[in-house]
Amino acid sequence: MEVCITPSVLRGKLDIPSSKSCAHRAVICAALAGDGKTSVISGISGSKDIDATIGAMQALGMKWTDEGNGTVSITGLCGSGGGKKIIDCNESGSTLRFVIPVAAALGCEAEFIGRGRLPQRPIDIYVRELGKNGVHFEYNNTMPFTVSGQLKSGTYEVEGNVSSQFITGLLFALPLLKGDSEIVLTSKLESRPYVDITIDTMKRFGVYVTENENGWSIKGGQSYHSHSEKVEGDYSQAAFFYVANAVNSAVELGNLNENSVQGDRRILDIIRKACHNGKIRSFRADCSDIPDLVPVLSVLAAYGSEESVIFNAQRLRIKESDRLESTAAMINALGGDVKVTDDGLIIRPSGGLKGGTVNGYGDHRIVMAAAIAALGCTENVIIRGAEAVEKSYPDFFKDYNMLGGMANVINLE
DSSP states (O other), rough: EEEEOOOOOEEEEOOBBHHHHHHHHHHHHHHOOSSSOOOEEEEOOOOOHHHHHHHHHHHHTOOOEETTEEEEEEEEOOOOSSEEEEEEEEOHHHHHHHHHHHHHTTTTOEEOOOOTTGGGGEEEEEEHHHHTTEEEEEEESSSEEEOOOOOOEEEHHHEEEEEESHHHHHHHHHHGGSSSEEEEESSSOHHHHHHHHHHHHHHHHOOOOOOOOOEEOOOOOOOOOOEEEEEEBOOHHHHHHHHHHHHHHHEEEEEEETTTOOOHHHHHHHHHEEETTTTEEOOEEOOSSSSHHHHHHHHHHHTTTSSSSEEEEEGGGGGGHHHHHHHHHHHHHHHHEEEESSSSSSEEOSSOOOOOOEOTTTOOOHHHHHHHHTTTTTSSSEEEEEGGGGTTTTTTHHHHTTTOEEEEEEEOO
């Protein structure tokens, strides 16, 4: 799908969709509750990623009912019968890495399938560490692959600089085992706030872990308990509109928790420091804990009057696209000046952005960043592959136009 955007100003009020990170975790914890009671999770914003996690947990024995208006009722650990379970992760890296150890802890044989760039996303840490503890992988560095065997308690040595999703998956699974376990970090943990979200969610469902100097100690034999809650708004999505405000707009954002542990709340601090008297100046952003902000932070920098630097973002090369290359290509296509480094981006002032045609690279965050970049352009912007927003924010262009944006579909192919 191609969308043509005419430069405009966004104004009005917008309730930000719920946090995808929080929703994934709430659904999984509710699905693992073994007390026979029902959890009600409300405020879920529809997306293909969340649908993938719901489908995955259903395959593993969760019963659920769509109550409408973003609310689901979940009864966990109901049993899914024998035989191989098919886990369709679609393009969701979170679903893939969260559910592998969960399936292993439940002793299920599971075949994982996916599409897009997901089959190339690495799971070597699980192959190595789960393989030492009772799990067998039929895996040839792509999908589909099969996991079988019963996960055992033990010590799991995990690199912290590959993806925090591996930590989260183990944290979900290890409390279900009979014996005690330990996660030992072998390198500095990046994206720490996502682990904080996991631990915070687990606590609300009655499961606890203890942090120590090099990782976490996990008591075995714990049980998740049913719990009902509303999923808070997503600062990752709010960031696009905060940057829109910095460029030229005036959007009042709602449905956000001011005390959230979401790492992407840092967008507020970055904008506050970068903007002076209505002008965007330079900033340096260590994105090791906030990788999802890189595309839209680059848009902020592209409208700045001084050079800005984004660093410690090398893990973005294995997202839905190589987000360092695709972010640079998107902004440069609009008349910007972005250089890719080994671990980030250097964004130099170019007198503002002009317009043109950009490739969305099948990446929802590139498409949304391009739409925000278009607000301050002097000419129209055409975004190819704009349907990628369905992965996390299907109503993005609807909300964009509701606020006064001018985004029109010109080609459905």
